[in-house]
Amino acid sequence: MDSDAAFDLDGITWRPVSPKLAPVRVTIAVIALGLPLLAGLVLAIIFGGWVWTAPAVVALLLVWVLWLVPRQVRAIGYVELDEDLLIRKGVMFRSLVVVPYGRMQYVEVQAGPVARSRGIAHVQLHTASAQSDASIPGLPEAEAARLRDQLSAQGEARLAGL
Amino acid sequence: MDADGVQWHRVHRVTPVLNAWKVAAALFAIFVWQYSDTVGQLDLPVAQVLLIILGVLVVGSLIGLGFSTLAWSRTKYGLSDESVFLHSGILFRQQRHVRLDRMQTVDVTQPLLARITGFAALKIESAGGAGSNLTLQFLREETAQQLRNDLLARAAGLRLGRAPAGPVAASTAAGAGPGAAAAGAPGGPAAPEAPERAVLGLTAARLLGSLALSFGIVLISLFFLGLLVVVIVTQNIGPLFAVGAPVLGAAAYWWGRFAGEFSFRVATSPDGIRVRQGLLETKARTIPPGRVQAVRFAQPLMWRIKGWWRISVNIAGYGPEETTGTVLYPVATEAEAAQLLYLVQPDLGTDRPLDLLHTGLVGTADAEGFVTTPRRARWLDPLIWRRNGYRLTDTATLLRTGRWWRSLIVVPHERVQSLGMEQGPLARRLHLADIALHSTPGPIMPRVGHLDLGVARDLLRDLTERARRARHSAGPERWMESSQPPAAAAGPSDAAALRASYGGILPSPGLPEAPASREEGSRSGPPAEPQATEHPQARDD
Numbered sequence: 236m237d238s239d240a241a242f243d244l245d246g247i248t249w250r251p252v253s254p255k256l257a258p259v260r261v262t263i264a265v266i267a268l269g270l271p272l273l274a275g276l277v278l279a280i281i282f283g284g285w286v287w288t289a290p291a292v293v294a295l296l297l298v299w300v301l302w303l304v305p306r307q308v309r310a311i312g313y314v315e316l317d318e319d320l321l322i323r324k325g326v327m328f329r330s331l332v333v334v335p336y337g338r339m340q341y342v343e344v345q346a347g348p349v350a351r352s353r354g355i356a357h358v359q360l361h362t363a364s365a366q367s368d369a370s371i372p373g374l375p376e377a378e379a380a381r382l383r384d385q386l387s388a389q390g391e392a393r394l395a396g397l
Numbered sequence: 398m399d400a401d402g403v404q405w406h407r408v409h410r411v412t413p414v415l416n417a418w419k420v421a422a423a424l425f426a427i428f429v430w431q432y433s434d435t436v437g438q439l440d441l442p443v444a445q446v447l448l449i450i451l452g453v454l455v456v457g458s459l460i461g462l463g464f465s466t467l468a469w470s471r472t473k474y475g476l477s478d479e480s481v482f483l484h485s486g487i488l489f490r491q492q493r494h495v496r497l498d499r500m501q502t503v504d505v506t507q508p509l510l511a512r513i514t515g516f517a518a519l520k521i522e523s524a525g526g527a528g529s530n531l532t533l534q535f536l537r538e539e540t541a542q543q544l545r546n547d548l549l550a551r552a553a554g555l556r557l558g559r560a561p562a563g564p565v566a567a568s569t570a571a572g573a574g575p576g577a578a579a580a581g582a583p584g585g586p587a588a589p590e591a592p593e594r595a596v597l598g599l600t601a602a603r604l605l606g607s608l609a610l611s612f613g614i615v616l617i618s619l620f621f622l623g624l625l626v627v628v629i630v631t632q633n634i635g636p637l638f639a640v641g642a643p644v645l646g647a648a649a650y651w652w653g654r655f656a657g658e659f660s661f662r663v664a665t666s667p668d669g670i671r672v673r674q675g676l677l678e679t680k681a682r683t684i685p686p687g688r689v690q691a692v693r694f695a696q697p698l699m700w701r702i703k704g705w706w707r708i709s710v711n712i713a714g715y716g717p718e719e720t721t722g723t724v725l726y727p728v729a730t731e732a733e734a735a736q737l738l739y740l741v742q743p744d745l746g747t748d749r750p751l752d753l754l755h756t757g758l759v760g761t762a763d764a765e766g767f768v769t770t771p772r773r774a775r776w777l778d779p780l781i782w783r784r785n786g787y788r789l790t791d792t793a794t795l796l797r798t799g800r801w802w803r804s805l806i807v808v809p810h811e812r813v814q815s816l817g818m819e820q821g822p823l824a825r826r827l828h829l830a831d832i833a834l835h836s837t838p839g840p841i842m843p844r845v846g847h848l849d850l851g852v853a854r855d856l857l858r859d860l861t862e863r864a865r866r867a868r869h870s871a872g873p874e875r876w877m878e879s880s881q882p883p884a885a886a887a888g889p890s891d892a893a894a895l896r897a898s899y900g901g902i903l904p905s906p907g908l909p910e911a912p913a914s915r916e917e918g919s920r921s922g923p924p925a926e927p928q929a930t931e932h933p934q935a936r937d938d
Contacts, residue, residue: 242818318865327822333861334815337868363524363713364835366842367815395868397501397524397690397713397812397837 242323242331249312249323255353256373257308262349264300268293313371318393320360320386322369334369338362339390342383346376358382363397403475403482412472412535413465415511420461421454428453474533476544478551481521483531493531495523497552501688501714502722505541505681512679517541521548522714522722524837529714542590549668549683550588591666596740597726597733599661603705607728608651610699617647658727663737670740672725682722687871688712689741690812691834691841692725694734694758696803706734706758710741711839723840731758742809746790757788757795757805767797768856770847774827778847787832787845789859792867794834796845806843808834810860810867818857820850832856 275290306326313322323331339360346356356379360369374382441449467487475482481500483493504520511517511534518534519541536544608614620640627636659676669685690711700706708725715722726737735754738745747753756765761783763769769786770778778785780800788795794813796806817833824830830853833844848856 242820319861329820329825331818331857332815333817333857335861335865335868338814362814362835363837364814365838366833366835367817369815395811396871397688 242329247314247316247321249314252308252311252313252371252373253355253375253378254308255355255375256311257305259350259353259355259373260304260308261301263347264297264304268297268300272297308373311372315382315385320369322371330368332367332369334360334362334367335393335395336386336389337393337395338367339386342386342390344379344383355379358386360386403477405473405475407473408469408533409516409535409537409540410469411514411516413462413469415508415514415516415535416465416468417458417461418510420464421457424457424460425454428457476547476551481531481548483533495521495531497548499523500548500552500685501712502685503545503548503683504722505545507538507675507679509677511535512677519544522712524713543588545683546588546590546668549591549685552685553668555588591668593664593666593671595662595664596736597663597729599658599726599728601659603728604655604658604661606703607700607705608654610702610705611697612699613647614651615699617644657721658724661727663726663740665740670725674721680721684710684712687811689725689809690839691806691808691836691843692738692741693807693841694729694738694803694805696758696799698801700728701803704731705729706731708734708737709840711836711841713837715839731755734758738807742793742807744792745807746792753788753790753795754805757797757807758803760797767795768848768852771829771849771852774829774847777823777827777829782847785846787848787856789856789863791863794843794860796834796843798845806841808836808843810863811871812836813860813864813867816857816860816864818853830854832860834860 272290272293275286275293279287279290303326307324310326310329311322311324313320315321318335318337320334320336321331322334323329340363341361343359343361344356345359350356350373354376355373356376357370357372358374358379359371360367362369371382464487468485471487471490472483472485474484479497481495481497483491485491485493501522501524504522505517506520507517515538516535517538518532519536520533521531523529523531533541533544621644624636624640628634656676656678658674660674662671662673664671664673666683669683669688672680672682672684674680690713693709694706695709696706705728707727708729709723710725712723725741726733729737731754735751738754739750745753753765756767760767761769763786765788767786767788769784770782772782775782781798784800784803785798787797793807793809796808798804813834814837815835817835818830819833820830824847828850829847830850831844831846832848832853833842836843
């Protein structure tokens, strides 16, 4: 696919995020969609007929998510260059963000309960712009900590004004 | 003055009175809302009802006054060489601290009541987004002006000795206290008001014209016409009452626009761009150099008739919800737009900035080096594909779009926060991509859509590189330190020397590129430099 090449900049090897991100996202999706699915099934069994469409739709959604998530996770990549952090994302809707270290205002590391149980975390770089969505989900905890320290150090060394 | 060199002051003691009416009004509104029915049912004579209302007003005022006085007594502000401090709050104490080199704008605002009585509020915006400002209200007008000058001078990196920064016991300063004294007073040098040149002023006629030439007005007029027809045909005035609320809302909006943008004036001075506006409540904003993150020239459809443009800016500190602060000029002609752009971005990075601006505003296709959406995407953007594009110069990026609602955005390279490239499924099939230049929160979100993929990629790489270089060579936050070491400016009491050093960075004369040379090839031929009229002391705000 030559379109892929466009988001692969010259001489850059993207670092993938942890493959554990896929099961984490799937778990969350199953929890979020499982309850409506159950409720829909119960209602459908009681009332029958067209009510079956509700659980069917939810089930379709769940299957779609199960199919999509691994692809999405594989599409996430990041790379630390001398002056910038590059992050790419997306299968259908692709995006590539270039964040200069000097523009960093702060770094945030988050991990929810499901992610923590799998030992991964979410690193987000905040600039003065609300539009720069510089987040890397699904990094192994050690890598997240390293990246956080590295970004902080780089940001301090290259600090620019607004 | 405490150990850290912070001088503490109180805001003026009239503050509780100026604030009390708000509490009273709120209480009164609540009363009317809650009990108007009850009072009506009591079946009392009119005099007694009036008495009740008066009583509520008096009690409300007293409660408001008591509360405001308490708040006033717990509020103090301080100033050091690096920072402004504000301590406030009755139950929940709050201490705010704004570093002067992070200060984005300084506003002197005068609500109607304060304006009548000669008081003003000083608002200092820092880049922390909404709610990160620091408001000192109320101060005597002269004190507020003086403090504004002082803050800007300190933020610029000038050292003024140990000047009494603000009002020393403002209550005793009956107009001419030590704080409000002019520069060179024996009490110690205070920062003089930076010399100022008026650039543009908006006439009421043009403001009214611009409001009349808006879609909203036309729609409302048509709506009213239709309504009148209905009323006449049906002989029933019911519908008129039914639409009362939306009409009132629209009227309030237009009145807000008119009153807010009335008497809009822009001036330039070494400590930044001065913007004054307002009919009843006046605002005088100062935007220090290098604080504008992006500029947008927008033309609503019907303004084409007159060739008018509305100019907005992104400034860190004004969040997206801020509406008045982000307008640099409400209605400008192309020549005026060029002047304003020159104030914000003196060097457009090209030999013929006026031609470039003209092409950016009204041009299409690849004139003046604009790169547009490729032809194959014309069915995606049937109207705008020839207009939609960008032009990269040495100092800024110009992003142009809109065929009917024209818009041009200028982003200086050193103000780009981060960059993004995006592509949806349709764009992917057509080998297109969008490029976004992430700016601080505000009305402008610079991006250019549907570029050829290869072009977008090159733009991304180019911009990354240019932004990096611009970042490294960007001026200091304390803008005076670049041209004048603080020591040189600290011939403290010598206001003339200070003015001379200020004059050094006044826009046109001191810059390497004199505007006269930049005006060559001008087609619309605006005056070579802003119509300069000296305002030795801008007392008109």
